[in-house]
Amino acid sequence: MRRGAIVALISIALVVAAITTAIAYFVDWLPEQASEERQGIDLVFWVTVAICIFFFAVVASVSIYSGVKFRVKPDDLSDGPPIHGHTGLEIVWTAVPTICVTVIAVLSAVVLTQNDSSKGKPLRVEVLAQQYAWQFTYPEEGGIKATNLYLPINRSTKLELTARDVLHSFWVPEFGQKQDAVPGIVTTVVITPTKTGEYRLICTELCGLGHALMRTRAIVLSQADFAAWTKKQPQGGGSASGGEIDAKGIFTANCAPCHTLTKAGTNGMVGPVLDDLALPPSAVEHQIRNGGGGMPPFGNQLSDDEIEALVQYLTGSNG
Numbered sequence: 001m002r003r004g005a006i007v008a009l010i011s012i013a014l015v016v017a018a019i020t021t022a023i024a025y026f027v028d029w030l031p032e033q034a035s036e037e038r039q040g041i042d043l044v045f046w047v048t049v050a051i052c053i054f055f056f057a058v059v060a061s062v063s064i065y066s067g068v069k070f071r072v073k074p075d076d077l078s079d080g081p082p083i084h085g086h087t088g089l090e091i092v093w094t095a096v097p098t099i100c101v102t103v104i105a106v107l108s109a110v111v112l113t114q115n116d117s118s119k120g121k122p123l124r125v126e127v128l129a130q131q132y133a134w135q136f137t138y139p140e141e142g143g144i145k146a147t148n149l150y151l152p153i154n155r156s157t158k159l160e161l162t163a164r165d166v167l168h169s170f171w172v173p174e175f176g177q178k179q180d181a182v183p184g185i186v187t188t189v190v191i192t193p194t195k196t197g198e199y200r201l202i203c204t205e206l207c208g209l210g211h212a213l214m215r216t217r218a219i220v221l222s223q224a225d226f227a228a229w230t231k232k233q234p235q236g237g238g239s240a241s242g243g244e245i246d247a248k249g250i251f252t253a254n255c256a257p258c259h260t261l262t263k264a265g266t267n268g269m270v271g272p273v274l275d276d277l278a279l280p281p282s283a284v285e286h287q288i289r290n291g292g293g294g295m296p297p298f299g300n301q302l303s304d305d306e307i308e309a310l311v312q313y314l315t316g317s318n319g
């Protein structure tokens with residue numbers, strides 16, 4: 001190849017690489033870092049982006065150069081020259097991507113293994129995902145249940161995830177790592193928050209009509225605030241353990257992702273609006289227990305007392 005061609009190819013590649021690097025570097029693409037695990041995830045992300053920028057520059061330079069240099073002249077209807085493959089080139093473009101993919105795979109495996117180890121004894125939280133809500137249980141804090149994920153700062157929390165119905169996936173962008181929640185097995189992910197605040201917790205696996213609404217909040221508290229929060233919560237799973245049943249709480253925990261109900265302050269849009277519900281209590285109870293019309297059954301998840309309280313709450317009746 002002529003020297004001029006090589007200079008042209010390298011120049012185009014450098015310009016393309018400079019532009020894409022500037023776009024990657026100067027635009028603030030990623031959410032703020034709020035966990036120790038995020039650093040490794042970001043490293044994998046940027047290494048992959050760097051490799052992509054390199055290959056994009058190589059491919060763009062050859063495409064642009066060829067497009068300009070080898071265009072047919074007007075009225076040139078002759079065939080192009082017969083060319084044969086180039087064994088040396090083929091070996092290079094097979095070997096180099098193989099090396100790059102191997103680098104990404106090894107780096108990812110190292111980061112995921114590091115992220116799996118917790119700092120000291122982790123706080124355990126059981127995460128139950130279902131269409132279309134999250135439930136968090138704190139087995140070592142008296143079985144507290146919550147619909148937001150409360151976490152103490154600078155301490156590792158080990159989330160033990162499972163799902164009741166279909167595949168879901170746990171993701172807080174600021175924390176970095178995603179983890180699937182799978183029916184029948186328990187998967188784990190370790191999070192060590194480094195910043196107090198509220199973050200979006202979203203389902204990132206298409207799980208049904210309400211997938212886009214299957215979101216709640218991860219709330220990182222100082223260690224003292226977290227201890228105070230655990231003391232304030234009803235122990236042993238809340239309303240089911242006797243005492244006054246909190247119908248509004250049951251509604252918020254189970255129905256809010258899908259239903260709008262003004263007096264509960266919810267605005268889900270998957271199912272019907274439940275203000276001014278014009279159904280007899282028996283029909284409402286049947287619907288809650290058995291589901292139907294796109295709604296999952298709650299007969300196995302709520303106690304009879306809880307269902308009764310919910311029916312009264314929704315219909316305003318005592319029967």
Ligand code: CUA
Nearest residue numbers: 168203205207
């Ligand atoms: Cu659960 Cu998407």
